[in-house]
Structures are given as structure tokens and as C-alpha cells.
Amino acid sequence: MKIKNICCIGAGYVGGPTMAVIAQKCPEINVTVVDINEERIKAWNDEDVENIPIYEPGLSAVVKEARGRNLFFSTDVDSAIDKADMIFISVNTPTKTYGIGKGMAADLKYIELCARQIARVSKNDKIVVEKSTLPVRTAEALKNILDNTGNGVNYQILSNPEFLAEGTAVDDLMNPDRVLIGGDIDTAEGKEAVDALVDVYAHWVPRERLLTTNVWSSELSKLTANAFLAQRVSSINAMSELCEKTGADVNEVSKAVGMDSRIGSKFLKSSVGFGGSCFQKDILNLVYISKSLGLNEVADYWEQVILMNDHQKRRFAANMVKTLFNTVSGKKIALLGWAFKKDTNDTRESAAIYVADYLLNEQAEIVVYDPKVKPEQIYADLGYLGTRSEQENRSLVSVVNDPYEATKDSHAVAILTEWDEFKQLDWNTIYIDMLKPAFLFDGRRLLDKQTKEEIGFEFYAIGN
Ligand code: UDX
Numbered sequence: 001m002k003i004k005n006i007c008c009i010g011a012g013y014v015g016g017p018t019m020a021v022i023a024q025k026c027p028e029i030n031v032t033v034v035d036i037n038e039e040r041i042k043a044w045n046d047e048d049v050e051n052i053p054i055y056e057p058g059l060s061a062v063v064k065e066a067r068g069r070n071l072f073f074s075t076d077v078d079s080a081i082d083k084a085d086m087i088f089i090s091v092n093t094p095t096k097t098y099g100i101g102k103g104m105a106a107d108l109k110y111i112e113l114c115a116r117q118i119a120r121v122s123k124n125d126k127i128v129v130e131k132s133t134l135p136v137r138t139a140e141a142l143k144n145i146l147d148n149t150g151n152g153v154n155y156q157i158l159s160n161p162e163f164l165a166e167g168t169a170v171d172d173l174m175n176p177d178r179v180l181i182g183g184d185i186d187t188a189e190g191k192e193a194v195d196a197l198v199d200v201y202a203h204w205v206p207r208e209r210l211l212t213t214n215v216w217s218s219e220l221s222k223l224t225a226n227a228f229l230a231q232r233v234s235s236i237n238a239m240s241e242l243c244e245k246t247g248a249d250v251n252e253v254s255k256a257v258g259m260d261s262r263i264g265s266k267f268l269k270s271s272v273g274f275g276g277s278c279f280q281k282d283i284l285n286l287v288y289i290s291k292s293l294g295l296n297e298v299a300d301y302w303e304q305v306i307l308m309n310d311h312q313k314r315r316f317a318a319n320m321v322k323t324l325f326n327t328v329s330g331k332k333i334a335l336l337g338w339a340f341k342k343d344t345n346d347t348r349e350s351a352a353i354y355v356a357d358y359l360l361n362e363q364a365e366i367v368v369y370d371p372k373v374k375p376e377q378i379y380a381d382l383g384y385l386g387t388r389s390e391q392e393n394r395s396l397v398s399v400v401n402d403p404y405e406a407t408k409d410s411h412a413v414a415i416l417t418e419w420d421e422f423k424q425l426d427w428n429t430i431y432i433d434m435l436k437p438a439f440l441f442d443g444r445r446l447l448d449k450q451t452k453e454e455i456g457f458e459f460y461a462i463g464n
């Protein structure tokens, strides 16, 4: 079976870049990305490709090449579903904020809505691909809805988890370590569907990196990969606290440990805590599933990764307050960076949100500078926590678009995202314009300790 028309529901951080790359690499396949959010679709269609709604290095060039040729963005979900042979579901699956599993389980309401819409519209057989990260066995639920509410057409459900990391999404898509495709490989129809998706990726990914498994293995592998990666960050962060108490330097420890080829050097950078839409959500999911199956030890084991991460964020903020003579009330504090990592404008679960909230509870006055995050997003993130009113947040937090303006007359600066441009700042000037003693809290270990001390900062970096 050859795929001619692909539809992707959800034009977000995952659906947008993934479909742009598929369209670029497969010029004979028509790819339509649909979303219920009109603003977002409008932005994807903006004449100036620099205005697309997601910032990812290299993405606008890919969109520019394919858009209008075989890549389309639309709000007409029904007609895109109708035309497609293959439908990707890339809608968001946030942690539930209500009911059973609140704060832990993934909210699958958008997935279910998509399934019902597909079932209502489809008039011929479809392959439905889960791209969103989902709890194990979601495919079963999807199939159930499709088979029981549909028009009697046949569906094959595939799981094709995304492993792209934000900030390097285009490169991760172009050169993936592996692409995982889970399907009903024991039946001829299932195998045919898996092969159809393999053929799409084989346009640019070497065959030996295309891994096919059963659906459940694929779904669980995604959660496992993210849990392992997050665990490494929590492990090194746990060591960072020990380093601070003992005079060891966490960078040196990380390097020494990472050179052991059995361990490897990646994901061993200590930080103010991991963020992003996936790590916490996926681990909470794993914990929830384990608990539901009565596997309490397994659940507790993985939950500790989250508890350590929460501890690290709190510890960083508490350390700021303690260092600033136990009070930040009325003090101006500059936060450099709000995104959860560099090279993205995504702020979901960013450590900066929690550090800011902690400092605001201590009545600090906060000024934020981030090269890519818009002020409205910052207020929305704080609002989402619900700690104080919108009005209070707006009166205590200001957002500026110049790092020197953010730091001028401040008591302290905290680096919360590792944006490259922060390394290039004129730290001498920043120091001169700050109130003395001037404190620099480096939550990303971005700056070199010696130079900062030469300038005169009271310097604190995680892990030394
Ligand atoms: C992804 C993944 O798909 C999710 O599993 C992962 O764990 C988090 O990241 P992402 O692309 O980052 O989602 O989410 P987001 O940027 O919020 O995009 C989802 C899009 O789906 C939004 O634009 C939203 O408007 C759209 N959507 C949501 C629909 O079109 N229909 C719906 O019913 C729900």
C-alpha cells in the first residue's frame, strides 16, 4: 500500500515540525496539518515564514520549501480526515487536572475527541497513527471507539512515538537514532499498515533504524525512554547538592562518570531542574499505571525522579533567598531565561516558573528577559499555577526585551535557561549597573566561575 495523503491533527510542537519534515522528504505525498486553533493555523500560513508559531532552528526553511507544494495547514479537520489514507494524532495530552488520576494520569479527552471525529467522517479504510505520548494500551481504546462508532470502515492503529527534543527538532527528525513503529504485526492487515509507515520514513531514514514492534512495546518504550533520560538528570542533580556540601565540582564528577562508555556523557548536566511537556508527564503516567496495576515499588521508584526534580527547583530558589540575607521582599531580581531549555519558545513545566513563584511568595520584584518567550506566555504560566491573582502577578513581574534593562539596579541575577547569548553578554557592564553586593545565581552552569569572581560577583552555581 502506498500512502498518498496524510492528515495530522494537531499543529503543535510535535505535529508541525514532524509533518514539515515528512512533506519535505516525500514530495509525492500530500500532507495536511489541521488544528482547531485558528490563530495557530493562521500563523503557520503566514506569508513570512519567520512568523510560524513554533520556534525551532531550521524549521522555517523546511516549511518554506514544502508549504503550498505538498504541505498544507488548515482548520478544516473533516475534509482533511476524509481525504487521508493515514491520520496522525498529535494533539496534546496534559496531566489531568480533575477527577480520578488528577495530577498524575494523562488527560485523554482530546485523543478521544479526535477518534470520534475520525469515526464520524471516514468513508474508507484508514491507518491511524498515535504520535502523542500516551499511556500504554491507549491504542486499544482508540480502536474500540473507531470500531464501535464508525461507519463500518476498517482501521489499523499504529503507535509511532516521537523522540524529537525541542530546540533540535528538525535535526532529530532528519537524523533520528531510531524510528519506532508499533502495530498489529501478527495480522496481514496490521503488517501492511506498519509497512506503509515504514515506507514513508524510508524516504530518508536508513532501514536499519526503522524498528517495528507490537503496539504495547512501542507505547511503553516512549515512556521508558523519557523516564530514563529524566532519571539521569535527577541523578546528577542529586549529586550536585552533595557536591555543594563537600567541595566536589559537579561538572568534574559528571565528566569523570560520563567518560565511562557504559554510562555515556549525555543528559548528565546538572541544572535547576528539568522541564518540558514530556518528562514529568510521562513519569507521572508511568507511576499512575504502575500503581493501578498494584506495582507500588515500581511506582515509588520512578516517582522519586520527580520528587528530586521538585526538590532541586525549590532548593535553588531557597538558596537565593538565604544568600540575599534571608529576605528578597521588595528586591529587584532579574531572571535570564524563561523557556524550559535553549532554542525553543516552549515554557511548559519550565523550572523558571517555579523559581519565580517561590520568589514572588517572598515578595520579590521580578524582571524577566527571554529572547523568544512572549510576555503574555509568562503571565499565563504564572496564572496557571493559581498562586496569586493576575493583577498581583502583573504588578510584581515585568518582562523586558533587553537583558541589560532586566539586570540594571537589580540585587541578583539568576540564569534559568542556557541560551547561548547569555554567554556573550557584557557581564562587566551588568555588574557595574547592579546594586552591591551583586549576586549571580547560575542555574545552568553556563558561566565560568573564575571570570565571574574576577568581575566581582558573589557567585553561586548549582553544584559548586
Ligand atoms: C505533544 C505531544 O503530542 C504530546 O503527546 C506530548 O507529550 C506533548 O507534546 P505538542 O505538539 O507539544 O504535543 O502540543 P501542542 O503544541 O499543545 O499542540 C497540540 C495541538 O493540538 C494544539 O495546537 C491544539 O490546538 C491541537 N488540538 C488539540 C486540536 O487540533 N484538536 C483537539 O481536539 C485538541
Ligand code: UDX
Binding pocket: 162, 163, 164, 165, 166, 167, 226, 229, 233, 266, 267, 268, 269, 270, 271, 272, 273, 274, 275, 276, 277, 278, 279, 340, 341
Ligand atoms: C524530551 C526527550 O528528550 C524527547 O526524546 C521526547 O520526545 C520529548 O521529551 P524535550 O523535553 O524537548 O525532549 O527536551 P530535552 O532535551 O529532553 O530536555 C528536557 C529537560 O531536561 C530540559 O529542561 C533540559 O534543560 C533538562 N536537561 C537535559 C538537564 O537539566 N540536563 C541535561 O543534561 C539534559
